[in-house]
Amino acid sequence: MxxxxxxxxxxxxxxxxxxxxxxxxxxxxxxxxxxxxxxxxxxxxxxxxxxxxxxxxxxxxxxxxxxxxxxxxxxxxxxxxxxxxxxxxxxxxxxxxxxxxxxxxxxxxxxxxxxxxxxxxxxxxxxxxxxxxxxxxxxxxxxxxxxxxxxxxxxxxxxxxxxxxxxxxxxxxxxxxxxxxxxxxxxxxxxxxxxxxxxxxxxxxxxxxxxxxxxxxxxxxxxxxxxxxxxxxxxxxxxxxxxxxxxxxxxxxxxxxxxxxxxNSSLPSLxxxxxxxxxxxxxxxxxxxxxxxxxxxLPVGGNFSLDLDPKSDWAIRNLDRFPIEINTASYEELLRTPGIGVRNAYRIVAARKQSLLTFDSLKKLRVSLPKAVLFITANGEYMGAGDNPDLIRARLAKTNLLTAGKQNDGGYVQTSLFDEGTISGEL
Ligand code: SF4
CATH class of the missing domain: 3.20.20.70 (Aldolase class I)
Known part of the structure; x- marks a missing residue:
């Protein structure tokens, strides 16, 4: 039709x-x-x-x-x-x-x-x-x-x-x-x-x-x-x-x-x-x-902190598991450590087979040290903030701000086919 x-x-x-x-x-x-x-x-x-x-x-x-x-x-x-x-x-x-x-x-x-x-x-x-x-x-x-x-x-x-x-x-x-x-x-x-x-x-x-x-x-x-x-x-x-x-x-x-x-009154206005x-x-x-x-x-009714990423938040709630020694921790423990991603966990496990890892070696492996140092020891050395959750939270919050990059200013802008230059009026 x-x-x-x-x-x-x-x-x-x-x-x-x-x-x-x-x-x-x-x-x-x-x-x-x-x-x-x-x-x-x-x-x-x-x-x-x-x-x-x-x-x-x-x-x-x-x-x-x-x-x-x-x-x-x-x-x-x-x-x-x-x-x-x-x-x-x-x-x-x-x-x-x-x-x-x-x-x-x-x-x-x-x-x-x-x-x-x-x-x-x-x-x-x-x-x-x-x-x-x-x-x-x-x-x-x-x-x-x-x-x-x-x-x-x-x-x-x-x-x-x-x-x-x-x-x-x-x-x-x-x-x-x-x-x-x-x-x-x-x-x-x-x-x-x-x-x-x-x-x-x-x-x-x-x-x-x-x-x-x-x-x-x-x-x-x-x-x-x-x-x-x-x-x-x-x-x-x-x-x-x-x-x-x-x-x-x-x-x-x-x-x-x-x-x-x-x-609509059933919907939030913001x-x-x-x-x-x-x-x-x-x-x-x-x-x-x-x-x-x-x-x-998170518990079922909980909401994530907007100030800290979920992994850091979890780590602070589980400080009894930290610090981990980078040379002996399991791959799974490394994965759960703030600042260590999948690729870095893998690199750490591979590199430590060759030699004992120090903070310098971690830097070379491009581990995000400002976060990770709060939760690890490297060959026994510790550069963290102890087991004071508030202190750790404050240092992590600072790190998150430093690494967050350019923040969205709250303007919900999505590219449109009709943005200037997108299609140059050639439809
Ligand atoms: S377009 Fe989809 S989401 Fe929108 S009113 Fe229709 S069914 Fe609902």
Whole structure:
């Protein structure tokens, strides 16, 4: 059916890019697909799609909704049905032309294909699939495509999208069922968990298949959570995150500090501090790569300190484990020490096989000494602040300030296709 669009293409693109910018679950890559004769684009495993603005949001994918006309009324969302905003839509062909035009001009390296829920979840999912298949087959587009799974869409449509997409995501949006009920009443928990589980199974099935077979969603699945729209604590968010990684085999959980875009008495009037989002990303890293559990980092009702990173905070609460001797501590103990990352822990373990390590050797290994010295001895030498938590906290806070670099000034700025110079008016 021909979609009637009274607005010009430029006007619609402007509306639809604005409508898409608060979704952060599109970064990263993980696919590997080389170029082919007669096709355009290629995917490289290290991540063709990585690019972040100062506030941490991904911009290098073409991120635009197919339509911002929504049947749902999620209170926090600019596209909610009851919000009085201009509405627009693209046809699959228009979308494909846009992607290929931008790709050829080197503006993008991939696509984030998403949509508000027009008519029904299945109708919208089918629209995304039509576009996806058109891009892959008619336009022979082999670059990275991330497709949003629409909550409530039928499983056979999720399966079909997974045949062509590199990555898919179902946004969990809110950390608890109660919050979902309050702010996104049309979204039921199972509308989100069912497609997530299906995608997890696809990832699992892929792993059993021979490597030469084309993989479905080779870059896996991700999700996004809004932080601060509801009173849910960091501890609750982290528990949920841990469960998502464990039960749904997620590649990444993205956190998006709440930004007020519509007025509603059920929502906070101020944006969430971006430091909170940052602390959750740090904690997420600790869960995935440092062997921490969510309960070690925070009780369920707790929130992270905005002044100290979660690992330092944990170390101060566990001073009886420190200082550790750098020459004899286990790899796991090294990983749990503030200032020592995965690479440094590995380097320390390798280097100490050759000789006893001193603070000078650690400097050469590029260990972040201002932090680490508070928790280690090196060949018996100690340069810390004893076991006074306040003193350690004060020294750590100073270190964090020194190493934090340029701070975001609180302005929620995301790069737009319409920023001066971004597309030079060549649409
Ligand atoms: S379903 Fe909810 S979050 Fe998604 S576009 Fe519609 S109103 Fe926004």
């Amino acid at each position: 021909e979609i009637q669009n009274p607005l010009s293409l430029d006007e619609r693109i402007k509306i639809l890019t604005e409508s898409a910018k608060f979704d952060v679950s599109c970064s990263s890559s993980g696919s590997a697909r080389s170029g082919a004769k007669g096709s355009i684009g290629a995917c490289h495993a290290p991540g063709v799609c990585h690019s972040f603005t100062g506030d941490g949001r991904c911009v290098s994918l073409l991120k635009i909704l197919m339509t911002n006309k929504c049947e749902f009324d999620c209170l926090y969302c600019i596209n909610r049905r009851s919000n009085d905003v201009p509405r627009a839509a693209l046809t699959p062909k228009e979308f494909c032309e846009l992607v290929v035009g931008f790709y050829r001009r080197n503006y993008i390296e991939g696509v984030f294909l998403s949509s508000a829920v027009e008519i029904s979840p299945d109708h919208t999912m089918q629209l995304l699939i039509d576009t996806l298949i058109m891009l892959r087959t008619e336009y022979k587009f082999r670059a990275y495509i991330h497709v949003k799974a629409i909550p409530g869409a039928s499983m056979h449509l999720i399966d079909l999208a997974a045949e062509y997409a590199d990555r898919m995501s179902v946004n969990i949006e809110l950390p608890t069922e109660a919050s979902l009920k309050l702010l996104a009443p049309q979204k039921k928990k199972e509308m989100i968990t069912a497609p997530m589980l299906r995608l997890a199974n696809i990832v699992y099935e892929n792993a059993q298949e021979p490597k030469y077979r084309a993989r479905r969603i080779p870059a896996g699945q991700t999700t996004q959570m809004i932080v601060g729209a509801t009173p849910d604590s960091d501890g609750q968010i982290l528990r949920l995150t841990e469960g998502l990684y464990r039960n749904f085999n997620l590649k990444r959980v993205y956190y998006s500090a709440y930004v007020p875009v519509v007025e 944006p969430t501090d971006l430091k909170r989002e940052n602390r959750l990303y740090q904690a997420d890293w600790l869960l995935r790569f440092y062997g921490f559990t969510s309960s070690e980092l």
